[in-house]
Amino acid sequence: MISIEGLRKTFTTKDKEITAVDGITLDIEEGEIFGVIGYSGAGKSTFVRLINRLEEPTSGKITIRDKEITALNANELRLARQEIGMIFQHFNLLWSRTVEENIAFPLEIAGVPKRERMERVQELIDLVGLNGREKSYPSQLSGGQKQRVGIARALANNPKVLLCDEATSALDPETTNSILDLLVDINKKLGLTIILITHEMHVIRKICQRVAVMEHGKIVEQGDVLEVFTNPKQPVTRKFVAQVMGTDKEDEDIHYLLSSIKEGKLLRLHFIGEATQESVISDVIRKYPIDINILQGKITQTQGGGYGTLFVQAKGEEAEIEKAVAYIREETSAEVEVVANDKRVISKHNI
Known part of the structure; x- marks a missing residue:
């Protein structure tokens, strides 16, 4: 044109x-x-x-x-x-x-x-x-x-x-x-x-x-x-x-969230396009004996689809949390990161 x-x-x-x-x-x-x-x-x-x-x-x-x-x-x-x-x-x-x-x-x-x-x-x-x-x-x-x-x-x-x-x-x-x-x-x-x-x-x-x-x-x-x-x-x-x-404030958010949780792991999930419609959290809770506490999240819509970030606290046995993270990586369209206490991402899976 x-x-x-x-x-x-x-x-x-x-x-x-x-x-x-x-x-x-x-x-x-x-x-x-x-x-x-x-x-x-x-x-x-x-x-x-x-x-x-x-x-x-x-x-x-x-x-x-x-x-x-x-x-x-x-x-x-x-x-x-x-x-x-x-x-x-x-x-x-x-x-x-x-x-x-x-x-x-x-x-x-x-x-x-x-x-x-x-x-x-x-x-x-x-x-x-x-x-x-x-x-x-x-x-x-x-x-x-x-x-x-x-x-x-x-x-x-x-x-x-x-x-x-x-x-x-x-x-x-x-x-x-x-x-x-x-x-x-x-x-x-x-x-x-x-x-x-x-x-x-x-x-x-x-x-x-x-x-x-x-x-x-x-x-x-x-x-x-x-x-x-x-x-x-x-x-x-x-x-x-x-x-x-709001990604310019994300480091500050991570610092606050890490300081506020007393147990478990801090996970950051990214959803792109059709992944924003998936019931990832409810699927994980049904499959694994862990608790998920949603701490913070945001989904932004574009003409091409949605893009979102969700911070959650995963509580339970460490081995079960690891299984849940592996399931998200392998069986869903979401991207998941495990955030360490030194504020560095220690595990990341890209779509």
Whole structure:
């Protein structure tokens, strides 16, 4: 669907050159929600603006549905942009126009007749849940409502691609979730390919199928969201994952848990994908004469499945605990670690 090859953008200032996007090569599948995450200054917003040539690439090639965007002249690009919608962090609405007039604006530019235009506007108002606010001005809307207007406007010309540049960064958590749910709904109903730029990992977790991590203008890691969550390779990726999973506090948690148990073993279980649905604890209790005390746990859902960590205290004869650990390793899809009193993992089995 979208093929990006060797994409590069260099800005020239008075005394030096700054490379904002540095040789990105990437393929995005039709109909997927693809996330691009990075800290401020990573180059992600420049990258997304290069896709529809709001910024001109210094070099590289962008192809969308067999159309080479980087080779189009001005008139061809204007027509191609009708198939590429875009929403922004700060909405970019026309403040002197009502909701319906903002949504109708790209249709006016495209020369769509008024009757057809208004029918399309009403369809979009229904789609994004703005019924009753048609005559309102942006100053009369909440942040979430403004972004819904921005989404409807971006969809006016029936685009095949929707670019979202920090679309939820100016919103509170509850409103962010409602906008993300709307994007998922639009993706399913319309089959849109969505490229979502963000610095918030919970946004990636909630709606994206795949993710690319940017740092210093480069993509340093990419893959399915669940794989990136469970096996982050780069330091910057591990920081983002820690935002959601709380793994940055895990050493502190282990220290507290070890100090709180007076007998038995501390086990840490990891569950990935379908393993989160397995009745591992109840199976172990039925099979072995040991007691299991659940101390702490968390499961995080992604579009590709769940990922969870569970800390338990296993009490009983040491030989029976060892049998139970061996059973989890050999007969279930879970990963189990036995945590020693010096806070080092002394036994680990990987899926």
